[in-house]
Amino acid sequence: MMNSPVQFEMQTILEGIPHPAMILDRAFRIVEMNRLLEALTGYEIGSVQGIFGELVVRSNTGNSRGQLYNRVVETGRPFSATGDVLDGSRRKIPVLYNIAPLEHHGSCNGLLVIVEDLSARGGDHFGTPTEIDTSDFIAQSPNMQKVMDMTSLLAHTDASVLITGETGTGKDKIAEIMHRESERARYPFIKVNCGALPVDLLESELFGHVKGAFTGATRNKQGMFKLADRGTLFLTEIGDMPLSLQVKLLSVLDDKKFIPVGGEQSIDVDTRIIAATHRPLRQQVVKGEFREDLFYRLNVLHLHLPPLRERLVDVELLLHHFLHYFNQRLGKSITGFSESAGRLLRGYLFPGNVRELRNIVEYCVNICNEKSIRQEHLPAFLFQAQAEVIEPDGREDQLTATAGPPEAVPIAAAKKHGGSWGAIERQMIVDMLTRHGGSRKLAAEELGWGRMKLWRRMKKYELL
Amino acid sequence: MNRKLLMTIQGNYVAPRFDLATEVLIADVCDGKLAGEPKTIIMDRPSDERLCRMILEGKITDVVCGGIDEMHYNFLNWKQIIVVDGVIADWRSALNMHQAGMLRQGQILLAGARQGGAA
Numbered sequence: 001m002m003n004s005p006v007q008f009e010m011q012t013i014l015e016g017i018p019h020p021a022m023i024l025d026r027a028f029r030i031v032e033m034n035r036l037l038e039a040l041t042g043y044e045i046g047s048v049q050g051i052f053g054e055l056v057v058r059s060n061t062g063n064s065r066g067q068l069y070n071r072v073v074e075t076g077r078p079f080s081a082t083g084d085v086l087d088g089s090r091r092k093i094p095v096l097y098n099i100a101p102l103e104h105h106g107s108c109n110g111l112l113v114i115v116e117d118l119s120a121r122g123g124d125h126f127g128t129p130t131e132i133d134t135s136d137f138i139a140q141s142p143n144m145q146k147v148m149d150m151t152s153l154l155a156h157t158d159a160s161v162l163i164t165g166e167t168g169t170g171k172d173k174i175a176e177i178m179h180r181e182s183e184r185a186r187y188p189f190i191k192v193n194c195g196a197l198p199v200d201l202l203e204s205e206l207f208g209h210v211k212g213a214f215t216g217a218t219r220n221k222q223g224m225f226k227l228a229d230r231g232t233l234f235l236t237e238i239g240d241m242p243l244s245l246q247v248k249l250l251s252v253l254d255d256k257k258f259i260p261v262g263g264e265q266s267i268d269v270d271t272r273i274i275a276a277t278h279r280p281l282r283q284q285v286v287k288g289e290f291r292e293d294l295f296y297r298l299n300v301l302h303l304h305l306p307p308l309r310e311r312l313v314d315v316e317l318l319l320h321h322f323l324h325y326f327n328q329r330l331g332k333s334i335t336g337f338s339e340s341a342g343r344l345l346r347g348y349l350f351p352g353n354v355r356e357l358r359n360i361v362e363y364c365v366n367i368c369n370e371k372s373i374r375q376e377h378l379p380a381f382l383f384q385a386q387a388e389v390i391e392p393d394g395r396e397d398q399l400t401a402t403a404g405p406p407e408a409v410p411i412a413a414a415k416k417h418g419g420s421w422g423a424i425e426r427q428m429i430v431d432m433l434t435r436h437g438g439s440r441k442l443a444a445e446e447l448g449w450g451r452m453k454l455w456r457r458m459k460k461y462e463l464l
Numbered sequence: 465m466n467r468k469l470l471m472t473i474q475g476n477y478v479a480p481r482f483d484l485a486t487e488v489l490i491a492d493v494c495d496g497k498l499a500g501e502p503k504t505i506i507m508d509r510p511s512d513e514r515l516c517r518m519i520l521e522g523k524i525t526d527v528v529c530g531g532i533d534e535m536h537y538n539f540l541n542w543k544q545i546i547v548v549d550g551v552i553a554d555w556r557s558a559l560n561m562h563q564a565g566m567l568r569q570g571q572i573l574l575a576g577a578r579q580g581g582a583a
Binding site for chain 2: 064
């Protein structure tokens with residue numbers, strides 16, 4: 001490069017690559033890396049320059065002791081492998097790990113490593129983009145078709161989008177599709193659940209912090225805003241964001257810059273915001289629980305996802321889609337639903353929407369050892385809820401009118417049981433722990449699980 | 465105070481990933497000094513689950529490693545084991561720093577010039 005008529009700084013070339021990237025020397029030590037790789041690994045270039053690349057970019061792509069690097073040097077040809085990389089926040093990020101030789105006068109003088117983040121395009125499957133793009137939304141109803149049409153239109157703008165809809169309607173999926181269809185698709189898609197963290201942690205998570213900002217801040221941390229630079233930041237459950245942070249968020253949206261917690265210098269970001277909530281934001285504004293100015297800032301474009309009970313035509317499609325999906329995953333060959341089971345499911349309101357439908361099918365496929373799913377393979381709460389429909393409690397007429405089919409189940413009754421297999425399992429764990437006075441060992445024994453499995457489940461259901 | 469340390473290693477270095485490590489170093493530390501020679505265990509295959517079991521059964525009090533995923537990090541913390549992760553170092557330096565009580569999460573103990581070639 002030094003003898004080239006036009007000379008470039010390596011850093012400027014790396015910054016032009018829309019993925020985390022680094023340049024290694026012939027001994028596979030880091031010479032330079034771009035900001036995206038700094039964000040991914042959590043290390044700044046100054047602290048890792050000269051260190052063996054594999055120790056910093058922690059992948060499982062078979063690069064132990066630099067095997068992949070060696071292979072590229074020996075063959076002189078680029079190589080790609082899929083796998084994951086552990087980021088600075090201890091998360092496994094699915095990646096496509098590309099290594100290309102950098103040659104000078106015919107000999108390999110170094111390597112260019114590009115770590116393409118696949119998480120925003122369903123990276124679990126490690127497929128090609130075309131494969132991932134096809135199987136996202138199962139919807140044929142007219143109102144969902146309108147949503148899909150709107151999604152592709154909204155994807156090509158840079159304005160903020162607010163997605164509303166009940167829980168389980170697919171807000172996250174729509175946000176992912178919108179990012180993937182946008183011009184920002186090659187940059188990160190970062191999701192932050194605003195309702196999952198206390199205010200101080202959320203602030204640090206969003207905006208990052210500098211070393212020493214508070215007890216335990218032993219190093220600089222990049223916030224999600226910076227990680228999503230040039231990409232999309234998806235703020236889910238925005239209605240649960242504390243008021244104090246709403247001010248700071250509004251300021252970032254307006255100024256496109258922010259100051260990390262405990263920091264002094266502002267950082268410029270170019271991030272598109274997609275926000276989602278299942279709460280009625282307008283009512284929250286009236287109650288003073290959500291800032292009016294932020295509401296208008298986020299609500300530039302609005303997309304509402306209809307609940308499953310308003311697109312009953314899709315229920316049949318979804319039932320068969322998930323039946324096929326879980327058949328494959330669990331190695332079963334169930335052909336369909338019996339007439340009575342199908343009738344019961346089609347008449348059910350699915351208060352938890354697609355997520356609940358998916359969980360019910362998963363439950364059925366697990367339980368069923370026959371060729372078709374019959375009534376006895378359905379979760380018990382469906383029948384208990386149905387029994388409550390028959391009780392004359394004054395609510396029946398109203399609910400039947402909403403649902404249409406005579407076997408429809410009231411939303412409240414289903415909600416009592418949590419509306420999903422996950423909720424049932426969670427309740428089962430709580431009951432078992434209560435019965436054994438909180439002893440995880442005894443609870444695990446009675447459930448027939450190992451203690452690790454119980455711990456994992458408790459973590460999944462936020463019982464720890 | 466007696467501590468028992470487990471460090472995942474790869475050759476001369478702290479292994480970059482906990483779940484891919486096949487070598488572990490176990491050392492007893494008594495009042496900031498090594499009690500006996502550290503021993504190295506070679507596993508037939510990498511497994512984070514087996515490592516966790518080894519840590520619990522071996523009554524390990526401290527773990528030093530490179531990258532570790534959130535779930536296993538939280539599990540070990542829950543078991544009140546001190547985990548110093550994100551360490552980039554040759555294992556001897558990491559062991560010395562740990563003995564001195566100075567090893568911190570995310571610490572880098574390799575100077576580019578000092579590092580000799582591939583791990």
